[in-house]
Amino acid sequence: MGWGVTHLLLRAWRGQPGGQDIADAVAEFAADENSQVIAFSVLGARADFGLMALGPDVDALDRLTKRVLSGPADAVDSFFSLTELSEYTSTENDERARLEAEGAEDIDSTLSAFRERMAAYQEARLHPNLPDKRLIAFYPMSKTRTPGANWYELPFGERKAMMRGHATVGRKYAGRILQLITGSTGLDDWEWGVTLLADDPVAIKEIVYEMRFDPVSATYGEFGPFWVGLAMTIEQALSRVGLLEA
Ligand code: 76R
Numbered sequence: 001m002g003w004g005v006t007h008l009l010l011r012a013w014r015g016q017p018g019g020q021d022i023a024d025a026v027a028e029f030a031a032d033e034n035s036q037v038i039a040f041s042v043l044g045a046r047a048d049f050g051l052m053a054l055g056p057d058v059d060a061l062d063r064l065t066k067r068v069l070s071g072p073a074d075a076v077d078s079f080f081s082l083t084e085l086s087e088y089t090s091t092e093n094d095e096r097a098r099l100e101a102e103g104a105e106d107i108d109s110t111l112s113a114f115r116e117r118m119a120a121y122q123e124a125r126l127h128p129n130l131p132d133k134r135l136i137a138f139y140p141m142s143k144t145r146t147p148g149a150n151w152y153e154l155p156f157g158e159r160k161a162m163m164r165g166h167a168t169v170g171r172k173y174a175g176r177i178l179q180l181i182t183g184s185t186g187l188d189d190w191e192w193g194v195t196l197l198a199d200d201p202v203a204i205k206e207i208v209y210e211m212r213f214d215p216v217s218a219t220y221g222e223f224g225p226f227w228v229g230l231a232m233t234i235e236q237a238l239s240r241v242g243l244l245e246a
Pocket residue numbers: 086087088089090141143163166167169170171173174177179181192194207208211212217221
């Protein structure tokens with residue numbers, strides 16, 4: 001089963017006491033071995049700081065959220081989603097067909113390596129271990145249901161073929177961008193949360209720009225607000241907005 005993911009964008013009540021309690025709430029949440037938090041200072045003025053928290057315990061996520069909001073901060077925006085496996089991931093049968101079409105030799109041992117790689121990959125999607133990167137970008141998105149561009153009316157095979165094209169674009173950014181797509185259909189106002197972790201802001205801009213030309217995004221993508229922040233410790237993020245002594 002997937003984990004819960006909460007993105008919070010916050011406005012600080014500058015100079016007010018109580019920042020330490022926000023820091024303590026984050027530390028207590030993250031003390032659980034599977035629970036992780038990325039704190040960040042928002043670039044721009046639409047929010048001051050933010051948190052991305054994820055873990056197996058949705059109740060713990062809710063307690064963290066409420067405790068942060070009982071401190072000297074207001075929510076500017078929030079997003080709740082779940083980690084999930086994609087329905088479009090290549091299956092062993094897809095891979096076998098691909099290898100056969102290629103005329104590959106020793107298909108069985110190639111497939112056993114594929115199986116292992118996919119198991120590790122799927123585990124990382126459901127139960128991610130977030131790397132330390134300098135930047136975190138987040139935006140929610142949906143697939144369109146407008147007449148003439150209704151993703152949900154397309155046959156599965158067409159959607160899967162288009163998603164393969166999408167993944168091919170995405171893989172060009174291996175090493176520069178770590179993406180985490182979390183599902184929120186029926187849970188929040190958009191269908192997915194897109195979280196991008198990177199050291200270089202240019203990589204974020206480039207991948208989002210390049211994806212715009214890919215049919216999955218060009219024809220069927222609909223986007224919510226974009227947020228980007230500098231990842232740092234919660235203490236650093238709080239002191240930057242006057243909620244903790246530096
Ligand atoms: O199975 C897999 O996880 C790999 C193939 C893959 C899927 C199924 C994949 C690869 N993505 C998948 C699903 Mn993605 N992704 C986005 C965005 O801004 C935009 O235009 C779109 C936002 C980015 C930047 C991105 C990056 N992806 C999805 C889905 C769910 C669709 C559904 O279920 O209908 C969404 C909403 C989505 C959006 N994607 C990749 C990337 C990158 C970098 C990769 C390559 C990752 C890798 O192979 O390591």
